[in-house]
Amino acid sequence: MATLVLTPGLKKNECLCEDGEPQAPTLPSVEDEDAHIIIPEWRLQKVQSPIELTHDETNEYDHFEPLEYHGHWDQGGKALFTNNGYTVTLRFQDRELPILLGGPLHNDQYVFEQLHFHWSHDDHSGCEHIFEGKAYSMEAHAVHYNKKYSDFKEAHDKHDGLAVVAFFIHATDDDEHPCFNKMTEGVKKIQKINTTTEVASDCLTWMSEAAKCKGYYTYQGSLTTEPYTESVTWILYPTPIHVNREQVAHFRELKSTPCENFNILKNVRPVQTPPPHKKLDIIYARSHKKSD
Numbered sequence: 420m421a422t423l424v425l426t427p428g429l430k431k432n433e434c435l436c437e438d439g440e441p442q443a444p445t446l447p448s449v450e451d452e453d454a455h456i457i458i459p460e461w462r463l464q465k466v467q468s469p470i471e472l473t474h475d476e477t478n479e480y481d482h483f484e485p486l487e488y489h490g491h492w493d494q495g496g497k498a499l500f501t502n503n504g505y506t507v508t509l510r511f512q513d514r515e516l517p518i519l520l521g522g523p524l525h526n527d528q529y530v531f532e533q534l535h536f537h538w539s540h541d542d543h544s545g546c547e548h549i550f551e552g553k554a555y556s557m558e559a560h561a562v563h564y565n566k567k568y569s570d571f572k573e574a575h576d577k578h579d580g581l582a583v584v585a586f587f588i589h590a591t592d593d594d595e596h597p598c599f600n601k602m603t604e605g606v607k608k609i610q611k612i613n614t615t616t617e618v619a620s621d622c623l624t625w626m627s628e629a630a631k632c633k634g635y636y637t638y639q640g641s642l643t644t645e646p647y648t649e650s651v652t653w654i655l656y657p658t659p660i661h662v663n664r665e666q667v668a669h670f671r672e673l674k675s676t677p678c679e680n681f682n683i684l685k686n687v688r689p690v691q692t693p694p695p696h697k698k699l700d701i702i703y704a705r706s707h708k709k710s711d
C-alpha cells in the first residue's frame with residue numbers, strides 16, 4: 420500500500436502514479452472582491468490555520484450569546500457521504516439545511532455546507548489543531564457559510580464568510596462509539612474515489628455529545644485546504660470524542676486515486692506559525708448553550 424502525502428506543489432487528487440488521472444482541486448478559484456463588511460475589530464486579527472493553542476494563552480469571555488445548533492442531528496432528508504480522494508464529505512439533501520448561530524457569530528446565521536474529516540497514518544497525528552501539546556487521531560470539521568451570502572462559493576473569501584466547528588476524535592481500545600458507527604458504515608461503502616453512499620440522516624448525533632461540554636475556543640483563521648482563505652471563525656471543542664481504533668482505521672482504507680494504488684493515509688495540514696506582527700487572539704467561551 421503506497422502513501423500519498425500532500426506536499427507543496429502537489430494538489431489534492433493529483434496522482435504520481437502513471438495510471439492515475441490527475442484531477443483538479445474541487446474548489447473553484449473565485450475572483451477577489453472587496454466585501455465592504457463592517458465587522459468587529461477582533462474578527463480581523465486573522466491567521467492561517469491550523470494552530471497550536473493552550474488554555475493559558477487564551478482570553479476568557481463570558482458574554483457571548485449561547486451557541487445554537489439547529490437541525491444538525493435531526494432526522495429527515497438524505498445524508499450523502501462522498502470519497503473525493505482527499506477526504507470524505509457529508510452533505511445533506513432534501514431537507515432544510517442546519518443552521519449555526521450565536522456564540523462568536525454575532526447576529527449572523529451560518530448554513531451547514533458539509534462536514535469532513537482529517538486523519539493520518541497513525542492514531543497520534545491525525546488532527547490539525549494541537550491543544551495543550553496533544554495530538555488526536557482525527558479532526559472533524561463542520562463547515563458553515565454565512566447566510567448573508569448566496570452560497571459557500573460567494574462566502575468563502577469574505578471576512579465573515581465561514582464558521583467551522585472542529586471536533587477532536589481519538590482512537591482507544593474501548594468499545595466502538597455507537598453513534599460514530601453511522602459514519603464508519605458509510606466509509607466502508609465508498610472506498611473508491613468519487614463514490615457516494617447514503618448514510619442515516621441523523622448521523623451527526625455524536626456531535627451533540629461533544630457540543631455539550633463546558634466551553635469552546637474560538638479564533639479567526641483560515642481554511643486548512645486550498646484556497647486557504649482567511650475567512651473562518653473557528654469554534655473548537657477541546658474534549659475529544661472517543662471511538663474504537665477500528666473505526667478510525669476504516670478511513671485509511673479509502674482510495675485517493677482512480678488507479679487505486681494509493682490510500683488516503685494523511686490529509687492533515689501542519690500547524691501554522693503566525694507572522695511576528697500578528698498576535699494570536701484566541702477566546703475561550705464558556706458554553707451557555709441551548710440546541711435542538
Ligand SMILES: [Zn+2]
Nearest residue numbers: 535537560643
Ligand atoms: Zn478540514
